[in-house]
Amino acid sequence: MATLNLIGAGHVGRVLGRLLAAQAGFQVQQVLTRSAASARAAVDFIGSGAAVERYDQLQPAAVHLLAVGDDQIQSACAALAQAVPLRGSVVFHCSGALASDQLQAARDAGALVASAHPIRSFADPAAVAAQFAGTFFGIEGDAAALAVLTPALQAIGAQPVPIAASAKTVYHAAAVFASNYLVTVLDAALRAYQAAGIPEPVARQMAQPLATESMANVFRLGAAAALTGPIARGDMATVDRQQRAVSQWDAASGELYRALVAPTVELARRKPRK
Structure with a gap:
């Protein structure tokens, strides 16, 4: 099973964590959020993984999902790159407005980077997780990263659609x-x-x-x-x-x-x- 670390676990991160673990064969390894309490709540929702409080507690993983706010993507990526060996791993974010070039710190550390933006509302995470089939994703990034993410998204019922990174906004x-x-x-x-x-x-x-x-x-x-x-x-x-x-x-x-x-x-x- 491919290991997955989740940085940021709001509604989007929790839903993707649960679905990737349940339907795409990922092993959710660790969850890091702004507080230990929210990380534990995310782990409970996902049904697997361990809550951590700091980047230096993260272990290497095959895939790292940055489900943080747009204004936090670069800083979270930089912190991840400093804390964890990333060479050969996949790092992706879920922003609809920003492209995968926001993950340059991870790329410089040897990671493959991408973005995968789900086109739907996540107001009710439990309901979304139960009715996720057919959800469109706008995807772009390194071809090798997308080769990992595309079948994983399809496994959870999503419909990935390639987009031009230069036209992300x-x-x-x-x-x-x-x-x-x-x-x-x-x-x-x-x-x-x-x-x-x-x-x-x-x-x-x-x-x-x-x-x-x-x-x-x-x-x-x-x-x-x-x-x-x-x-x-x-x-x-x-x-x-x-x-x-x-x-x-x-x-x-x-x-x-x-x-x-x-x-x-x-x-x-x-x-x-x-």
Whole structure:
């Protein structure tokens, strides 16, 4: 069994530790977190391993997972490289925003490095661990590291997708567009309905079929084919009128509307013509 050390054991680290031990044939060896209590709680969740309190208590392992915050990756990697022989081992992190080049200290120490970012929420670790199959991972890094991690991820039911390390930040922004900014746009729609005198609960009921059908069409047909509305029809007079009205109602929402016009016009140009 390949040995695995876990540095950082929040929700993501705990889930991956449990699944890699249970389904991918890894032996969780040691768990190091900010406190002894959290390390012991992680070991209890994972079901194996030993809690340690300091880097110098870590033993060599085949794989080291840095499941720490983005701002801690470099310092944790440097501390690991100073404490443990890394030559020939795999060191990887789970950040969606940062690439594997953050692990240069481990690479300089002879390790193979990579990043593997799970694309899902980990708010409820037990539920995630129980329903992990199908989870996508954006992966990049040294080919030899990915040769170890890819089959391990597949063994726990994940779907690894190679990404370009140079575009890691743009890759992470994709999730912000698909999730966070989508919520912001929907909030603008709900507030605009309310400005027309519609109660907020009714506004949500009115917006839901439009939003859900549009998203379903994007994932079924592609974004360009799913586009409808005045820009898709070439009715820029209506767009201009709406822009002025929205800006008069709420300046910030008017700026949001204005910012979306040009990319939507470009999307309309890609729309298939019947």
